[in-house]
Amino acid sequence: MPELPEVETTLRGIRPFLLGETIDDLIIRQPSLRYPVTSGIEQSVRGHAIKEVSRRAKYLQLHLDNGSMLVHLGMSGSLRIIEPNVDWKKHDHIQLKLVSGKALRYHDPRRFGSWLWSDEAHWQLNNLGPEPLSKEFDGDYLYSLSKGRKIAVKAFVMTNSVVVGVGNIYASEALFSTGIRPDRAAGRISRNRYNFLAENIKVTLKNAINLGGTTLRDYSNSAGDPGYFKQELFVYGRSGLPCKTCSNALAESRIGQRSSVFCPKCQV
């Protein structure tokens, strides 16, 4: 899925079309997603205006006056702004039709995403760590949380209660630019190195956002275009290829069910 940069790119693309618009209808062709689409959701949203559209972690939230819709793109989801009458492609599951005449179409081959309605706070947003691009996320924060932890540092920064939005691509890339081996125990990294790591996570995410995110296969932005960060990747998806810094072959291992590519020479 989309990690934070892809979700942020999606947010920036759809927000201008949705803000202040009234919902004409919600069409659900496939309610069987990661969680079943909240039943009766159509009646909840029909005729209501979208007051705000925001992002928290990898969730998008459409705020109405009577509640909010929490949308997650899972591993393979994407949202597009289209004309409501365009043909439904395979794996197009949901369409939010606006009175303005435009529509938001949800496409998700693996169906790991979610569309949840609640008239109060969504429990999915509980226990989330800070946003990586916020001021409160820094090296001191990471260092203090990491004390005594034996978990691999890559899995540590991918843990949502530690910091949100950092998935397999950007964790791998930020660890490479910091020169830290992804399998190093989180509790055995110095405060100084965490300062660099936190900074590099921010820089990596910002660069990716500026390039519209990373497109591997499924992801496209709200206009249907891919992101261009893939060409900037140093390690992710490059197992066995030469390191762009030292030209040594990149190595791969598995950390917490995720493939982890790193340079054995540049990362210690």
Add this chain to the structure above:
DNA sequence: ACACTAACCTGCAAGC
């Protein structure tokens, strides 16, 4: 509290 696994689902690439 922490560390780790299996599971949700479809498509695609690699290997035989």
Add this chain to the structure above:
DNA sequence: TGCTTGCAGGTTAGTG
């Protein structure tokens, strides 16, 4: 050309 296997931007539930 098939068929089988394993892996893919995430997250949670369940185990020890």
